Amino acid sequence: MKKYNVAVVGATGLVGSTFLKVLKEYDFPIKNLTLFASERSAGKAVEYDGKEYIVQKLEEGCFDGIEIALFSAGGSVSEKWAPEAEKSGAVVIDNSSAWRMVKECALIVPEINLDAFDNARKIVANPNCSTIQSVLPLKPLNDKFGLKRVVYSTYQAVSGSGQKGKNDLIRTLKGEEPEFYPYNISQTCIPHIDVFTDNGYTKEEIKMVNETRKILNMPDLKVSATCVRVPVLNAHAVSIMVELDKPFTLEEVREAFASQPGIIVVDDPANLKYPVSTIANGNDGVYVGRIRRDLSCDNGILFYAVSDNIRKGAAANAVQIAEALIKADKI
Numbered sequence: 629m630k631k632y633n634v635a636v637v638g639a640t641g642l643v644g645s646t647f648l649k650v651l652k653e654y655d656f657p658i659k660n661l662t663l664f665a666s667e668r669s670a671g672k673a674v675e676y677d678g679k680e681y682i683v684q685k686l687e688e689g690c691f692d693g694i695e696i697a698l699f700s701a702g703g704s705v706s707e708k709w710a711p712e713a714e715k716s717g718a719v720v721i722d723n724s725s726a727w728r729m730v731k732e733c734a735l736i737v738p739e740i741n742l743d744a745f746d747n748a749r750k751i752v753a754n755p756n757c758s759t760i761q762s763v764l765p766l767k768p769l770n771d772k773f774g775l776k777r778v779v780y781s782t783y784q785a786v787s788g789s790g791q792k793g794k795n796d797l798i799r800t801l802k803g804e805e806p807e808f809y810p811y812n813i814s815q816t817c818i819p820h821i822d823v824f825t826d827n828g829y830t831k832e833e834i835k836m837v838n839e840t841r842k843i844l845n846m847p848d849l850k851v852s853a854t855c856v857r858v859p860v861l862n863a864h865a866v867s868i869m870v871e872l873d874k875p876f877t878l879e880e881v882r883e884a885f886a887s888q889p890g891i892i893v894v895d896d897p898a899n900l901k902y903p904v905s906t907i908a909n910g911n912d913g914v915y916v917g918r919i920r921r922d923l924s925c926d927n928g929i930l931f932y933a934v935s936d937n938i939r940k941g942a943a944a945n946a947v948q949i950a951e952a953l954i955k956a957d958k959i
C-alpha cells in the first residue's frame with residue numbers, strides 16, 4: 629500500500645493532538661510525519677507511535693514534499709498557509725472556518741458528499757463540529773422523505789473552545805473566577821458561541837445554517853439554529869426538529885437512521901437508553917435517540933444527536949476524508 633508524507637499543523641493543540649491519536653488508531657499509511665505549531669512550541673518534542681518528533685514553525689518552503697496536510701491552528705493560520713501547502717502539491721484538510729464557504733473548496737462529511745472534492749481546489753474544509761453530527765442524520769431523512777425545514781438547538785461542550793474552554797470549566801468548578809467565558813460556565817449554560825451578528829444570531833449559528841445547506845447541496849433549505857455552551861467537558865449534543873416533505877412512520881425513521889453509516893441508534897427510553905455525552909467520549913460514532921413525532925406541525929420529527937466534537941466533529945472526520953480520498957484513488 630502506498631504511504632504518504634503527512635503534516636499536522638497545530639499539532640500541540642486539542643484537535644492537533646487528537647489528529648495524532650486518530651492517525652495511529654486508524655493505522656494511517658504515513659511515510660514521513662512533520663509536525664507544526666506556533667513559534668512558542670518550535671523545538672518541543674511530541675511523541676507519535678513510540679517515536680519523538682520535533683515541532684517546527686511554519687516558514688517558506690516548509691510544505692515541500694508534503695502530500696497530505698491536516699490543519700487545526702485557527703483561521704488566520706489556515707488563510708495564510710493552506711494555499712502555500714496547496715501550491716506545494718499537498719491536499720489540505722482544514723479544520724478552521726476559513727475555507728468552508730469558499731465556493732471553490734469542498735466542505736465534506738465523507739459519508740455524505742466525498743464527490744464534492746472532484747472539481748474543487750485541493751483545500752478541503754472540515755465542517756463545524758455541531759454541523760457534522762447534525763447533517764449525518766439529516767442525510768437519510770432527506771433521501772427517504774425530503775427535508776422541508778430544520779431547527780437546531782445545541783448543547784456544546786467546553787472542549788469546543790479548545791484548551792482554554794476546558795481550563796475555564798475546571799477552574800470555575802474549584803470556585804475560581806472565569807477567565808475565558810463571559811459567565812461562570814460551571815454554574816450556567818451560556819446561549820452565546822462565537823460573536824453576535826447584526827441579525828441577532830451568533831456566527832456559530834450562521835455557520836450551522838450555511839454549512840448544512842452547502843453539504844446537503846440544498847441552498848434554499850429552511851434552517852435555523854440556537855447554539856448554547858453547557859458545563860460538559862467533552863461531546864456536543866444537538867436537539868433537531870425536522871419538518872419532512874412526506875409522511876413517515878417512526879419505524880421507518882429508525883430504520884433510515886440505522887442504515888446510515890456513522891450513526892448508532894440508542895433509543896430505548898423505557899430502559900433509560902438514550903444518547904448522553906459520555907457515550908460518545910473518545911469514539912467516532914454519532915449517537916441518535918429520543919426519536920419522536922413533533923407535535924407542532926404535520927410530518928415533523930424530533931430527535932437528539934450526540935458526538936465527540938474533537939473526534940467526529942474535527943480530527944476523525946478530517947482523517948476519514950483523507951482515508952476516503954485515498955481509497956477512491958483521488959490522492
Ligand SMILES: NC(=O)c1ccc[n+]([C@@H]2O[C@H](COP(=O)([O-])OP(=O)(O)OC[C@H]3O[C@@H](n4cnc5c(N)ncnc54)[C@H](OP(=O)(O)O)[C@@H]3O)[C@@H](O)[C@H]2O)c1
Pocket residue numbers: 637638639640641642643644664665666667668669670686700701702703705723724725756757787788789790791792937938941942
Ligand atoms: N475544539 C473543537 O471542538 C474544534 C472543532 C472543530 C474545529 N476546531 C478548530 O480547530 C482549530 C484548533 O482548535 P483547538 O481546539 O485544537 O485549539 P487549541 O487547543 O488552542 O490549539 C491551537 C493549535 O494551533 C497552534 N497555533 C496557534 N497559532 C499558531 C501559529 N501562528 N502558527 C502555527 N500554529 C499555531 C497552537 O500551537 P501552540 O501550542 O504553539 O500555541 C496549537 O497547536 C481552530 O481553528 C478551531 O476552530 C476546533
